[in-house]
Amino acid sequence: MPTLSTAEHIRNLRPYVPGKPIEEVQRELGLTDVIKLASNENPLGPSPLAVEAMRNTAAHAALYPEGNAPALREAVSALAGMPPDTLVFGNGSDEVLHLMALSYLAPGDEVVQGSPSFAMYELYTRQMNAVSVKVPLANYTHDLGAMAEAITHRTRLVFVANPNNPTGTLVTQSQVDRFLERVPDDILVVFDEAYHEYVHHPDAPNLLPAIRDGRNVAVLRTFSKAYGLAGLRVGYGIMRPEIAETLNRVRSPFNVNLLAQAAATAAAQDSEHLHRTLVVNNEGREYFYREFAQRGLAYIPSEANFVMVDTGRDSREVFEALQRHGVIVRAGAGLGLPTFLRVSVGTMAQNRRFVAALTDVLQEMPLPEK
Numbered sequence: 001m002p003t004l005s006t007a008e009h010i011r012n013l014r015p016y017v018p019g020k021p022i023e024e025v026q027r028e029l030g031l032t033d034v035i036k037l038a039s040n041e042n043p044l045g046p047s048p049l050a051v052e053a054m055r056n057t058a059a060h061a062a063l064y065p066e067g068n069a070p071a072l073r074e075a076v077s078a079l080a081g082m083p084p085d086t087l088v089f090g091n092g093s094d095e096v097l098h099l100m101a102l103s104y105l106a107p108g109d110e111v112v113q114g115s116p117s118f119a120m121y122e123l124y125t126r127q128m129n130a131v132s133v134k135v136p137l138a139n140y141t142h143d144l145g146a147m148a149e150a151i152t153h154r155t156r157l158v159f160v161a162n163p164n165n166p167t168g169t170l171v172t173q174s175q176v177d178r179f180l181e182r183v184p185d186d187i188l189v190v191f192d193e194a195y196h197e198y199v200h201h202p203d204a205p206n207l208l209p210a211i212r213d214g215r216n217v218a219v220l221r222t223f224s225k226a227y228g229l230a231g232l233r234v235g236y237g238i239m240r241p242e243i244a245e246t247l248n249r250v251r252s253p254f255n256v257n258l259l260a261q262a263a264a265t266a267a268a269q270d271s272e273h274l275h276r277t278l279v280v281n282n283e284g285r286e287y288f289y290r291e292f293a294q295r296g297l298a299y300i301p302s303e304a305n306f307v308m309v310d311t312g313r314d315s316r317e318v319f320e321a322l323q324r325h326g327v328i329v330r331a332g333a334g335l336g337l338p339t340f341l342r343v344s345v346g347t348m349a350q351n352r353r354f355v356a357a358l359t360d361v362l363q364e365m366p367l368p369e370k
């Protein structure tokens with residue numbers, strides 16, 4: 001075989017490990033009835049209006065989509081209350097993160113982030129041969145004071161998942177205000193609000209005024225979670241127009257496909273489906289809290305559509321055992337919290353099935369000696 005050398009900063013990267021697909025578990029374990037509460041997807045599925053829009057658009061799939069997504073732009077502009085030229089759409093908000101790394105990172109630059117947090121921050125940083133500076137969470141929450149301390153003259157970007165994934169915790173408006181006062185104004189601070197719609201905290205931050213004021217702040221949101229369109233890959237960033245213009249230089253021209261644009265445009269206008277989604281999520285989250293508490297299991301109160309629960313055991317073993325019961329969750333071992341499971345809130349039927357399976361599994365699996 002001919003040789004081919006991989007760039008050194010790529011050689012050591014490990015690919016992102018997604019939640020296991022249902023089909024894979026069915027194949028591997030010979031199960032038929034499998035549920036997935038592993039990737040924070042909407043258990044109600046997409047908005048019926050989005051499905052209808054895709055159906056109506058399918059026959060036009062021979063045509064390229066409009067590269068600047070005008071209908072979607074208008075719908076999201078109305079939804080977010082921000083001017084159209086502050087929006088950058090991506091193939092998932094993942095891609096907008098990637099565009100930020102491509103636009104602003106050179107080799108040796110530093111990116112400050114919390115740890116554990118969303119895995120893609122580090123991946124996109126290291127792909128640019130830049131350095132990921134990981135600041136441990138405090139009490140499972142971003143420690144913005146420590147993150148401000150971690151900023152150096154090499155820092156270009158800061159990523160704050162708010163609510164955080166995998167912990168579901170939120171930093172508040174007052175914490176964010178204090179942080180932004182300390183961050184030098186030539187650094188772009190990115191608030192990844194993938195779970196924005198689920199937040200119910202009274203002091204939840206609103207970063208849109210800072211963007212309107214011309215600060216180097218960006219907000220990322222997505223149609224993958226509350227809007228139930230994860231399979232279509234649509235997300236967006238909100239930022240001042242000059243930053244949006246920079247990202248547009250590295251964006252591939254047709255990055256949000258025709259069906260995705262149509263579906264997301266319809267979903268953005270379906271407030272009823274969103275409302276149902278939030279009701280189901282609140283009910284499921286409260287149910288999990290009650291059931292965990294009854295079983296003496298500690299959990300992290302969540303501002304999102306998933307909950308981290310401490311099983312006290314090796315999460316990989318609990319994960320494997322749950323899988324044999326046909327329930328796919330996420331093991332905290334891969335997320336920096338080795339005894340925790342991350343479970344997405346499902347329908348009440350799915351939530352009950354998970355709790356029943358977890359109860360069985362933990363009974364069979366004694367707590368390790370301290």
Ligand SMILES: *Cc1c(COP(=O)(O)O)cnc(C)c1O
Nearest residue numbers: 092093094118165194222224235
């Ligand atoms: C799910 C998620 C995303 C990515 O969502 P897509 O829009 O599907 O790419 C981004 N950030 C966090 C924290 C997430 O949990």
